[in-house]
Amino acid sequence: MKIKKVASVFFAASLTLSGLAACSTGNDTKDSSTEDGVTTIEFWAAPNPTQQVYWEQVAEEFTKENPDIKVNVSPMKESPTSEASIQSAIAGGSAPTISENINRGFAAQLSESQALVPLDEIEGWDELLKARSMEETIKGWEFADSHQYVLPIYSNAMLFGWRLDILKEIGYNEAPKTYSEMLDVAKKLKEKYPDKYVWAKPDLADPTAWKRWFDFFMLYNAASDGNKFVEGSDFTGDKEAGLEVLSFVSELEKADALMTRQVTDPFETGLGIFTDIGPWTIDYWADKFPEMKWNETYTLALPPVPDGADTEGVSTFADTKGLVVYASATEEQQEAAMKFMTYVYSNPENDLKWLETTNLPPARDDLTTNETFTAFFENNPALQPYAEAVPNAVPPMDNSRYNDLQTFIGQHAFNPIVKGEKDPETAWKDMQEAIEGALK
Amino acid sequence: MSTKQGGLGWLFASPYLLYSIVFFLIPLFWSLFLSFTDWNLIAPTFSFVGIENYVDAVQSEGVQSAFFVTFKFMALFVPLVVAFSLIIAVLVNGLPKFKGLFLIGFFLPYLASGVVSSLIVKGLLSYNSPINEVLRNTFGLDIDWLGTPSGALFVVALIIAWKFSGYYALILTSGFGSIDKGIYEAAMIDGVNGWQRFWKITFPLLYPALFTVLILSIGVTFGIFTEVYQLTGGGPNFATNTWQMEIFTRAFSNLQAGYASAIAIIASIVTFVSIWIIRKLMEMWGKRNGWD
Numbered sequence: 021m022k023i024k025k026v027a028s029v030f031f032a033a034s035l036t037l038s039g040l041a042a043c044s045t046g047n048d049t050k051d052s053s054t055e056d057g058v059t060t061i062e063f064w065a066a067p068n069p070t071q072q073v074y075w076e077q078v079a080e081e082f083t084k085e086n087p088d089i090k091v092n093v094s095p096m097k098e099s100p101t102s103e104a105s106i107q108s109a110i111a112g113g114s115a116p117t118i119s120e121n122i123n124r125g126f127a128a129q130l131s132e133s134q135a136l137v138p139l140d141e142i143e144g145w146d147e148l149l150k151a152r153s154m155e156e157t158i159k160g161w162e163f164a165d166s167h168q169y170v171l172p173i174y175s176n177a178m179l180f181g182w183r184l185d186i187l188k189e190i191g192y193n194e195a196p197k198t199y200s201e202m203l204d205v206a207k208k209l210k211e212k213y214p215d216k217y218v219w220a221k222p223d224l225a226d227p228t229a230w231k232r233w234f235d236f237f238m239l240y241n242a243a244s245d246g247n248k249f250v251e252g253s254d255f256t257g258d259k260e261a262g263l264e265v266l267s268f269v270s271e272l273e274k275a276d277a278l279m280t281r282q283v284t285d286p287f288e289t290g291l292g293i294f295t296d297i298g299p300w301t302i303d304y305w306a307d308k309f310p311e312m313k314w315n316e317t318y319t320l321a322l323p324p325v326p327d328g329a330d331t332e333g334v335s336t337f338a339d340t341k342g343l344v345v346y347a348s349a350t351e352e353q354q355e356a357a358m359k360f361m362t363y364v365y366s367n368p369e370n371d372l373k374w375l376e377t378t379n380l381p382p383a384r385d386d387l388t389t390n391e392t393f394t395a396f397f398e399n400n401p402a403l404q405p406y407a408e409a410v411p412n413a414v415p416p417m418d419n420s421r422y423n424d425l426q427t428f429i430g431q432h433a434f435n436p437i438v439k440g441e442k443d444p445e446t447a448w449k450d451m452q453e454a455i456e457g458a459l460k
Numbered sequence: 461m462s463t464k465q466g467g468l469g470w471l472f473a474s475p476y477l478l479y480s481i482v483f484f485l486i487p488l489f490w491s492l493f494l495s496f497t498d499w500n501l502i503a504p505t506f507s508f509v510g511i512e513n514y515v516d517a518v519q520s521e522g523v524q525s526a527f528f529v530t531f532k533f534m535a536l537f538v539p540l541v542v543a544f545s546l547i548i549a550v551l552v553n554g555l556p557k558f559k560g561l562f563l564i565g566f567f568l569p570y571l572a573s574g575v576v577s578s579l580i581v582k583g584l585l586s587y588n589s590p591i592n593e594v595l596r597n598t599f600g601l602d603i604d605w606l607g608t609p610s611g612a613l614f615v616v617a618l619i620i621a622w623k624f625s626g627y628y629a630l631i632l633t634s635g636f637g638s639i640d641k642g643i644y645e646a647a648m649i650d651g652v653n654g655w656q657r658f659w660k661i662t663f664p665l666l667y668p669a670l671f672t673v674l675i676l677s678i679g680v681t682f683g684i685f686t687e688v689y690q691l692t693g694g695g696p697n698f699a700t701n702t703w704q705m706e707i708f709t710r711a712f713s714n715l716q717a718g719y720a721s722a723i724a725i726i727a728s729i730v731t732f733v734s735i736w737i738i739r740k741l742m743e744m745w746g747k748r749n750g751w752d
Contacts, residue, residue, distance in 0.1 A: 103713070104712035107500075107712060111501035129500075133500055133502045133503035133715070134503060135502045225696060226693060226695055228693050228695075229713070280607060281587040281604050281607055282582060282585060282605070282606050283586050284583060284586040286588075289588060291588060423713045424714060
């Protein structure tokens with residue numbers, strides 16, 4: 021009986037202890053950033069195997085040449101998003117030294133909370149920009165407080181894909197460049213194929229903030245020549261350009277050229293003949309849709325512009341992410357992080373390796389002129405337009421409330437226009453009021 | 461009970477108590493504290509803002525939609541899941557053999573990942589899916605399943621009902637087991653038909669199990685997240701924006717932990733009050749039908 025009681029007590033106690041142990045993160049809490057003269061930096065790579073492998077390779081090469089710095093590479097968690105994981109890690113005191121995969125809007129949120137180190141205050145920043153030949157590209161990345169918090173790794177100048185085969189069937193040998201040309205395409209398409217649409221994409225009717233990057237901002241940047249939508253706490257949207265965009269989308273809606281139903285692979289199946297395309301899609305198509313051939317089935321073009329606007333050097337949205345250094349890093353770790361970044365980006369071969377691994381164009385000024393990349397683009401002609409458009413690509417707004425603001429663009433303007441529920445003037449007015457209210 | 465026995469009782473209860481303290485009590489007080497601040501959990505400083513977060517939350521479109529959407533879900537989901545689980549339980553209960561095997565089969569969706577099932581449903585309901593092609597080409601039906609507020613609400617309610625039906629059928633099956641067979645025999649002698657037997661005997665005597673199922677299913681409607689996050693993102697036009705979606709968006713997309721905590725506290729109060737009222741109503745019905 022006594023043994024039974026002791027065993028029961030032991031069992032209850034072990035359950036209690038194991039419950040407590042389960043709450044542990046498993047991390048050693050002692051500060052081990054610098055030990056025996058070796059500074060350790062934690063690097064969180066984007067949550068995809070390709071990028072993780074790239075960073076593991078360059079970290080290993082770096083450590084070989086810099087034995088006093090150890091770079092631990094691990095993938096950031098997505099529970100349920102990488103942003104949420106980073107927020108939890110910072111709140112829990114387990115933020116890494118450095119991480120990639122940070123967009124400008126999220127960086128604005130983090131910097132406002134003093135969770136990031138201004139990179140321009142770390143010694144070696146200017147040399148790094150010069151060594152990577154990105155002094156022009158980085159200008160668009162300056163934050164409202166005149167600091168730089170993100171080192172952009174890649175810059176996807178988002179382009180629109182057109183189904184060239186279908187365009188040819190309706191009498192167009194190249195992608196339309198202006199609104200009226202595109203509306204003409206819509207008319208001819210519906211005449212020949214009433215069941216097809218110009219733009220078939222469920223996201224057009226979805227107010228989720230980030231979705232505006234790939235429809236509204238591509239068109240708005242093109243129509244306004246990259247005008248800033250929000251500066252600090254002021255709404256600075258170009259009303260004329262904004263109304264042009266909304267009126268154009270409204271015309272497409274009236275022509276029954278938009279389709280917002282949940283649909284699988286609309287562009288690939290030819291249900292829609294126009295959609296935003298990022299460079300990552302080219303590899304995806306090679307694997308899943310080998311019938312999609314550059315300059316045969318599809319072509320890529322800059323966003324259409326209002327009639328009479330210049331059709332050369334058109335601005336578009338830059339889907340771009342980069343590296344940040346977290347404020348929890350010690351000074352030694354910050355210096356080590358800068359040394360690591362300088363090592364990686366001083367050698368264009370590392371950017372080439374990145375390009376070959378991910379297809380994402382490095383955020384450099386000399387992407388089309390540096391000989392290191394010439395052979396790559398000759399072998400991958402479909403990616404050439406992305407490299408050419410890098411200088412015209414506008415990064416996302418740097419406002420910490422970008423999520424709310426972009427939701428308002430969808431909720432009050434873009435989505436109702438797509439559904440034919442509002443006229444452009446009312447839509448713009450409602451959106452502006454909501455944004456200005458949030459910025460107060 | 462001696463002090464020694466009391467101590468042992470506490471010790472044996474300690475794993476669950478500890479779990480409750482760590483995962484329920486501390487987070488509750490932490491949320492309460494956060495809800496009166498403008499903290500985002502990562503900034504080094506924060507300010508107390510009094511009840512500002514609560515006032516803002518009550519006035520916000522997102523919270524108002526979450527409030528009404530939850531009751532709309534309840535109105536759709538609860539009858540669906542009770543009907544499905546009752547049908548499963550009745551069918552399985554009538555089987556001569558392998559009841560357990562069939563019950564496990566129906567229980568499996570409960571174990572399936574919400575993310576996976578949502579993605580499958582998204583594919584099945586897409587415009588160019590075989591289902592929609594057949595509906596369009598054969599019956600002339602062109603249904604925008606997830607693009608209309610009522611359609612999206614119905615689809616999400618249906619998926620969650622599918623997921624929980626097997627689980628609730630287990631509870632109802634155990635309820636069937638507790639009904640005295642003698643009552644059925646007496647009813648048969650009196651010439652009661654199958655329909656009368658179900659509605660006049662089985663259904664009222666199933667009250668304790670049905671009570672459990674109803675309370676559990678009502679609780680589920682206040683915690684919907686995965687299916688909505690994957691399928692609709694809360695849209696269209698906030699039509700499927702649940703409490704959890706709103707809390708998630710505020711806390712993790714907008715980094716407004718204080719504000720999100722205020723919403724969480726409001727949500728828990730609404731949940732508690734709603735379940736309390738519904739429970740009281742059901743108890744009243746039970747009492748009127750002889751269940752004291």
